[in-house]
Amino acid sequence: MIKLNTKIGKHTLQMEFGKMKDLHKFGSIYGNLPQKCTNCQSDNIYLSYKNPKGNDYYTLACGDCTADANFGIKKEDGGLFWKAEKMSIYVASDSQNQENVDNAQKEFGGTIAPGDDVAF
Numbered sequence: 001m002i003k004l005n006t007k008i009g010k011h012t013l014q015m016e017f018g019k020m021k022d023l024h025k026f027g028s029i030y031g032n033l034p035q036k037c038t039n040c041q042s043d044n045i046y047l048s049y050k051n052p053k054g055n056d057y058y059t060l061a062c063g064d065c066t067a068d069a070n071f072g073i074k075k076e077d078g079g080l081f082w083k084a085e086k087m088s089i090y091v092a093s094d095s096q097n098q099e100n101v102d103n104a105q106k107e108f109g110g111t112i113a114p115g116d117d118v119a120f
């Protein structure tokens with residue numbers, strides 16, 4: 001088992017890999033994320049997931065200003081990649097929309113909280 005600790009803002013993400021190839025594959029994504037929110041410059045950023053209306057969104061989110069940015073999803077294998085977008089604050093178009101997001105997060109068991117160990 002190969003362990004990799006990488007920083008996402010002020011939080012440490014611990015990853016374990018069985019193969020060097022996987023370490024390289026995922027390390028190249030999660031080791032190269034911005035270290036601060038591009039909106040408010042906070043380092044209180046973390047990985048998040050939401051599923052409004054059945055669509056998956058894998059995001060880097062800010063715990064202070066709520067800005068986030070989506071990871072891209074590769075068509076070939078469904079793998080994620082960082083598009084190096086600016087993070088921005090999501091504005092729900094209506095209250096139902098926000099309710100869907102809240103329900104999705106409940107189903108998923110919440111976001112990946114800062115400080116959690118995340119094993120891939």
Ligand SMILES: [Zn+2]
Pocket residue numbers: 037038039040041042062063064065066067
């Ligand atoms: Zn922010």
